[in-house]
Amino acid sequence: MVFNLKVNGQTRRVDVDPTTPLLDVLSDDLELRGPKFGCGLGQCGSCTVITKGEAIRSCVTPVSSIGNSEITTLEGLGTVEKPHALQKAFIDEQAMQCGFCVNGVIMTAKAFLDKNPTASPSQIRQAMSGVLCRCAAHMRMMSAIQKYATEVKR
Amino acid sequence: MNSRRQFLKTSGALIVGFGASGLIARFGISQGINGTGSNQLDSWIAIAADGSVTAYTGKCELGHGLYTAQTQLIAEELSVPFNRVKLIQCDTALTPDQGTTSGAQSHPTNFNQANLALAGATAREVLIQRAAIRLNVSADQLTAKDGVVVARADATKRISYGDLIAGQKFGAALSTNAKRKPATEWTILGKPIPRIDIPAMATAQFEYVHNVRVPGMLHGQVIRPPAVGATLVNVDESSINGMPGVVKVVVRKNFVGVVAEKPWQAIQAAGKLKVTWTPGSGLPDHATFHDYMRSQKPTRDTFTVNSKDVDEKIAGSAKVLKATYLYPYQMHGSFASSCAVADVQGDRATIWSPTQAVHPLKSSTAMLLGLRAENVHVIFRMASGCYGCNGADTVSYDAALLSQGAGKPVRVQLTRKDEMAWENYGYAFVLDERVGLDGAGNIVAWDHEAWSPVMGGRPGGNAPGNVVTGMLAGFEPAAFAARSPAPDPANFGNMSNAVPSYVTGCVGARCGGTGKIASQRVLTHNIRSPFFTGPLRSPERLQNTFAHESFMDEIAAAVKADPVEYRLRHLADPRLIKVLREATTTANWDTRPSPRPNNSRTGVVTGRGVSCVLYEGDNGYCAVVAEVEVNQTTGAVVVKRLTLANDCGPISNPNGLSNQLEGGALQGVSRALLEEVTWDDQKVTSIDWKTYSPLHLSAEVPIIRTVLVNMPNERAMGAGETAVTVVPAAIANAIFDATGARLRQVPFTPERVKAALAARA
Numbered sequence: 001m002v003f004n005l006k007v008n009g010q011t012r013r014v015d016v017d018p019t020t021p022l023l024d025v026l027s028d029d030l031e032l033r034g035p036k037f038g039c040g041l042g043q044c045g046s047c048t049v050i051t052k053g054e055a056i057r058s059c060v061t062p063v064s065s066i067g068n069s070e071i072t073t074l075e076g077l078g079t080v081e082k083p084h085a086l087q088k089a090f091i092d093e094q095a096m097q098c099g100f101c102v103n104g105v106i107m108t109a110k111a112f113l114d115k116n117p118t119a120s121p122s123q124i125r126q127a128m129s130g131v132l133c134r135c136a137a138h139m140r141m142m143s144a145i146q147k148y149a150t151e152v153k154r
Numbered sequence: 155m156n157s158r159r160q161f162l163k164t165s166g167a168l169i170v171g172f173g174a175s176g177l178i179a180r181f182g183i184s185q186g187i188n189g190t191g192s193n194q195l196d197s198w199i200a201i202a203a204d205g206s207v208t209a210y211t212g213k214c215e216l217g218h219g220l221y222t223a224q225t226q227l228i229a230e231e232l233s234v235p236f237n238r239v240k241l242i243q244c245d246t247a248l249t250p251d252q253g254t255t256s257g258a259q260s261h262p263t264n265f266n267q268a269n270l271a272l273a274g275a276t277a278r279e280v281l282i283q284r285a286a287i288r289l290n291v292s293a294d295q296l297t298a299k300d301g302v303v304v305a306r307a308d309a310t311k312r313i314s315y316g317d318l319i320a321g322q323k324f325g326a327a328l329s330t331n332a333k334r335k336p337a338t339e340w341t342i343l344g345k346p347i348p349r350i351d352i353p354a355m356a357t358a359q360f361e362y363v364h365n366v367r368v369p370g371m372l373h374g375q376v377i378r379p380p381a382v383g384a385t386l387v388n389v390d391e392s393s394i395n396g397m398p399g400v401v402k403v404v405v406r407k408n409f410v411g412v413v414a415e416k417p418w419q420a421i422q423a424a425g426k427l428k429v430t431w432t433p434g435s436g437l438p439d440h441a442t443f444h445d446y447m448r449s450q451k452p453t454r455d456t457f458t459v460n461s462k463d464v465d466e467k468i469a470g471s472a473k474v475l476k477a478t479y480l481y482p483y484q485m486h487g488s489f490a491s492s493c494a495v496a497d498v499q500g501d502r503a504t505i506w507s508p509t510q511a512v513h514p515l516k517s518s519t520a521m522l523l524g525l526r527a528e529n530v531h532v533i534f535r536m537a538s539g540c541y542g543c544n545g546a547d548t549v550s551y552d553a554a555l556l557s558q559g560a561g562k563p564v565r566v567q568l569t570r571k572d573e574m575a576w577e578n579y580g581y582a583f584v585l586d587e588r589v590g591l592d593g594a595g596n597i598v599a600w601d602h603e604a605w606s607p608v609m610g611g612r613p614g615g616n617a618p619g620n621v622v623t624g625m626l627a628g629f630e631p632a633a634f635a636a637r638s639p640a641p642d643p644a645n646f647g648n649m650s651n652a653v654p655s656y657v658t659g660c661v662g663a664r665c666g667g668t669g670k671i672a673s674q675r676v677l678t679h680n681i682r683s684p685f686f687t688g689p690l691r692s693p694e695r696l697q698n699t700f701a702h703e704s705f706m707d708e709i710a711a712a713v714k715a716d717p718v719e720y721r722l723r724h725l726a727d728p729r730l731i732k733v734l735r736e737a738t739t740t741a742n743w744d745t746r747p748s749p750r751p752n753n754s755r756t757g758v759v760t761g762r763g764v765s766c767v768l769y770e771g772d773n774g775y776c777a778v779v780a781e782v783e784v785n786q787t788t789g790a791v792v793v794k795r796l797t798l799a800n801d802c803g804p805i806s807n808p809n810g811l812s813n814q815l816e817g818g819a820l821q822g823v824s825r826a827l828l829e830e831v832t833w834d835d836q837k838v839t840s841i842d843w844k845t846y847s848p849l850h851l852s853a854e855v856p857i858i859r860t861v862l863v864n865m866p867n868e869r870a871m872g873a874g875e876t877a878v879t880v881v882p883a884a885i886a887n888a889i890f891d892a893t894g895a896r897l898r899q900v901p902f903t904p905e906r907v908k909a910a911l912a913a914r915a
Contacts, residue, residue: 020418031367033365036362039843040491040570074358075357077357080353087357094352094809097218097817098217098489098538125852127852128851128852131851133489134487136818136820136821139858142855
């Protein structure tokens with residue numbers, strides 16, 4: 001079945017089984033490196049993308065359920081040369097070790113802060129429930145998010 | 155792809171190859187943790203005509219910042235700008251055989267007077283010697299800076315590295331006398347240079363092994379047995395007839411997998427494929443597993459130290475104290491399900507793998523596939539953090555077997571359940587501790603006896619059966635070599651930290667311990683494990699240190715001594731004493747015995763605990779103070795603050811070091827409070843992030859302070875595993891300080907905390 005997905009401002013045509021998880025389409029058919037497979041169960045956050053302003057778990061989202069919604073992945077935020085302010089905060093704070101979870105951390109934080117720009121540190125922390133970092137870079141990650149949140153408020 | 159050959163063509167340099175004959179000679183022989191390296195300079199460094207430097211390392215980036223630190227090392231030793239060095243890591247066709255990137259061995263191996271560091275120093279000397287001839291200035295009158303050799307007295311006499319070396323190989327052996335730059339003169343190494351790879355990771359440009367794509371690549375899924383010990387009866391291939399995209403069902407003894415055109419098709423086909431298995435062999439009861447361990451026969455018994463007077467000294471002591479500590483199986487639980495890509499074509503194979511051990515994997519994959527080792531090429535690509543022997547080698551075998559069966563390149567990404575239910579778990583332990591005290595409350599003899607199950611481990615070069623895929627495909631795990639009684643130790647070594655920090659560690663004439671207690675016995679019994687086991691960050695070291703450092707706290711409390719003061723009474727090693735003092739001073743340690751006086755026996759209370767170790771007996775000093783809050787109604791423990799002091803010799807990159815210590819410490823919190831592998835009578839039941847739940851990002855985590863003790867004149871040691879080693883005991887000690895309740899079983903779940911609270915005097 002053919003789908004015309006709107007990904008990072010472009011329309012991408014794919015022909016896949018409609019039950020295929022959105023993650024497979026993004027990472028395999030479109031070869032994007034932002035959304036990643038961590039658990040396939042919606043438990044860790046590594047597959048997170050933003051659509052309609054919400055952080056969703058693309059590993060448990062069938063491609064057929066997306067329709068015309070614009071999908072933003074981590075590569076849609078910024079580049080090495082011109083990173084998004086939240087990406088820049090993670091780079092400045094050296095807020096990762098293996099970096100595999102960073103997609104879920106940044107995309108979840110971004111969607112939350114877009115909607116809740118004045119959130120308190122404990123509200124931000126609460127918003128990160130269901131996001132894992134196995135290297136345990138929690139302290140630096142929360143500090144990077146907080147740094148960005150402070151900029152947003154300003 | 156950056157192939158060495160392409161580089162050579164463009165650079166004009168020539169490289170001495172790593173003759174396959176050496177590997178063939180070693181085929182079937184277990185390879186050491188650090189491999190054979192190379193004594194040829196050209197194996198490590200090449201300099202192109204434009205002066206750009208390519209360095210080759212067999213120690214790979216695993217998320218711990220080693221890629222950046224090794225790049226700093228080469229730039230420093232060669233006196234070239236940081237951004238002029240390109241590091242090629244872990245590729246069997248390109249890089250020296252440095253065994254396995256593990257055991258906190260990368261710094262000891264590559265940053266001291268050997269291997270990569272020595273290559274940098276040798277290359278610089280060779281370049282200066284050549285410049286001396288070209289410039290007609292004696293070598294001692296020359297200096298190197300920014301890739302140019304200049305005469306000290308006349309700056310117009312200069313020649314660049316590119317001009318000196320282009321079109322030539324070094325053709326020199328590593329010089330053991332090559333003079334390393336003293337750490338006091340470093341301008342690149344030792345600086346908090348940001349990691350090279352982080353910008354790409356933060357912006358989704360970084361290529362993980364999961365992103366490797368090969369033309370014509372298919373996707374595989376494996377079907378593991380439903381129970382431990384189950385074997386294959388039948389595969390009904392007709393059950394997936396007509397499913398879209400299915401290319402092949404591959405069966406090799408008990409190994410079963412499917413290959414399809416797309417990942418989703420492979421997952422669906424794996425779910426539908428009708429596979430019949432025998433019943434499992436049954437598992438020991440989870441609840442009583444620690445009793446099971448203690449009673450198992452046969453055992454493999456090892457004395458690490460034995461002064462042979464322990465029973466006598468304890469019998470004659472004024473007071474005897476005993477305690478038993480329990481540690482569960484824990485898992486690596488890598489964040490990314492393991493993934494690899496294999497392309498097996500006829501008698502040749504290429505594997506893109508997140509393995510820690512490219513050269514050993516080359517040999518063991520050759521065994522698995524029935525190929526010649528020299529026809530297998532293993533290329534490292536990073537996955538998520540592995541923390542030891544996770545699913546990396548297993549999934550590489552999965553991909554290799556499926557590619558061989560399908561005759562096409564195959565990518566395999568394990569399901570979360572396949573990752574968790576069959577990995578090589580970190581060791582469970584039962585640890586008995588016993589001491590005798592003199593009339594003044596000082597320890598006169600220390601006795602330690604432990605039981606721990608083992609099966610399999612790293613495959614090395616010759617044991618594919620050490621991980622699940624190899625076993626399913628017909629290879630046995632390394633044989634369990636029973637041995638009892640234990641022989642006397644031949645040399646002192648404390649690789650597993652089985653020996654507590656407070657004894658002298660004397661074996662024969664040599665005393666390698668860090669303490670003062672002369673009467674000492676450390677006996678470990680390995681038993682057969684029902685599950686695969688393997689190194690998990692601080693393997694055995696964490697478990698032993700949890701017991702030793704908890705027990706030391708119990709002894710101090712029994713004699714009403716301050717836990718730090720009591721440790722200092724028994725410690726001899728100045729560097730261990732130094733980190734203990736640094737951590738406690740920075741944490742404003744409240745000097746007094748535990749438990750904390752006047753804490754309420756209800757409600758929320760706070761306490762502090764300490765712990766320290768010389769990791770692996772010679773590979774990094776660390777001490778930590780933990781400050782906790784215990785809710786005596788719910789049993790919940792929150793770690794509020796961790797203050798760490800660490801000495802790993804000269805510091806390569808202080809920011810990277812802090813990052814490692816912070817992550818290690820917090821992983822230690824997760825392991826101490828939350829993590830335990832569970833099973834029923836047939837199978838593992840820790841199969842996802844709900845049934846094995848580590849610290850989520852929303853958890854209240856401690857503020858972590860790190861004191862970096864820089865020792866520029868000492869040799870470089872590891873730092874990746876020190877912090878995790880000391881944290882669990884410090885938390886248990888802090889819980890005791892807060893409540894008077896002693897937690898002797900990891901993890902410290904609310905139920906166990908409440909049980910300990912109920913049991914306190």
